[in-house]
Amino acid sequence: MFKTFSRSFFPAAWLGWQIESNWTDPFLFLAFSIAKPIASVLILVFMYNAVSQAGPDSPIYSYIYLGNAFYIYVTEVMAGASFSILDDRERYRSLKYIYIAPVSIPIYLFGRAVARFTTGTIAVVITLVAGVLFFGVPFNPLGVDWPMFFAALALGIVCLAFMGIIIGSWTLIIRTEPWFVGEATAAALYLFSGAVFPLSILPVWLQPVGFLLPMTYWLELIRRALLGPGAAAFPTLSAFSNAELFGILMLIAVGFGIVAFVAYRYFDRRAREEGMIDAQSNF
Template identity: 30%
Template sequence: MFHGGSEFSSGGEGHLKLLIKTLYFIRKDILIWLSYRTQLVLGLLSGFVGIVQFGFIGKFIAQGNYFPLIERYGGDILAYFITGSVFMSYTNLALMTFKGVIQREQSMGTLEYILLSKTPLWQLFLFSFVSSFFFTTLNITLIFLGLVYLFSVHITPNFLEALVVLFTVMLPLMGIGLLSASIVLVTKRGDPVGWLYTTLSGLFSGIYFPVEILPDWIRPVSYLIPSTYGIDLLRRVLMRGEHLSSVSEGLVLLAATGTVLISAGIVAFKRSFNQARLRGSLSWY
């Protein structure tokens, strides 16, 4: 995929080595995570307090009000807010991981050494993404359990199918994340692609409010953003208990979009990589 490092052996042995590397990478992050215990506790508390605030807001809004625009998801305003918040966490994960790897290695001056090692850059991307996905899912699962207990949030325990939806919607988001990383590789700071997508998602994807609220003249923007389809599928699976068979068309659309965007991201990253290498600026920060 990207230059740097020798290729691992093909077949089952190569896959096993890749899996072992991934597990070692997660173990490394767990040890780092546990070594900063104060930060660990404060991070978990901050996440929990933030979601609890959503809980009280949703509970307050739900008293004496009716929300016909979310009836197709079951009508639970608190569950609507929570699923939107969860989805945005995964959106930030996909958009930030790849450029975060580049910025971290550039700031430490180790990017060129990584490229010369036996762990190519694409593997570093993969390990970082899997590790971040693991920690994000663990954190959100703990918060979900607390919410269900404290506020009786109506969430259908269809988590396996929800994970399939999340993995699928992550494909186009990963493609956008690669585009962001390709820009950061050259500019070092400043990422208009990630900023623009995050802004558009918050305004037009139905994450925090139904897209039907938007004026007719600007609503079509919503249907150009992958997150619009992703959050819709996630809510249908979690809030209505729908199965993958009923959301298969949306999953196919997201997978196809993801294939296009990841391909575009790879091409853009290769060009940015070659440009930075020719300029001798790979390790600049």
């Protein structure tokens, strides 16, 4: 069991890191790693500045900035697993070899997600530093509840990795133009997770979708850990204590873990039956 884990997870994480980073020199890699997240946060900063006169002291500003910064993990980890399947199947055409190797594919995908987590962390840190230095995000490192922050971060990442395995498994059976599945799903969940606006802004009938998503509780915990009392300006989840939010997030993580297991079994069987392991969709 451990042997399978170690020969699936560690090489996958290392391979993922090499694929992500060794195509260029470290400086260019860093520049490309931050271009996308910095641009997406700048879009929101300029949207805010074009309209609002309140400036960066308004609670909604830090809400938007932090939510967007940490949502980078959703795109990287969740969409990354789906991307790993496509990278291996269509670009490097190595998925068939990985399939016949004595490794566990879900653990292999976990490993690839860890590589994306690493590149995501670089982007998140740079986005946060830029926020503090250039965009007036109120952040005091001494006021941060670091244990709570790291606990929430770890739990959220595990949950995102499970979601990534679900989408990655699904990607296995998609034949036509599957490149945007992961990113499109992450972008769509941006709407429901309260990442850049409080859920109470959504129509009442759409809000339950947000309450089913782990990102909603995860981002709330992250904001509470980083901003302290400043995070309580929005009433959506104010009725929940930190322990309750952790409990809910844990339950959702377990739920997604079970769904990921079932989804992988189902889509893997279908992919084998339909000859999709070595398929190519580029036409």
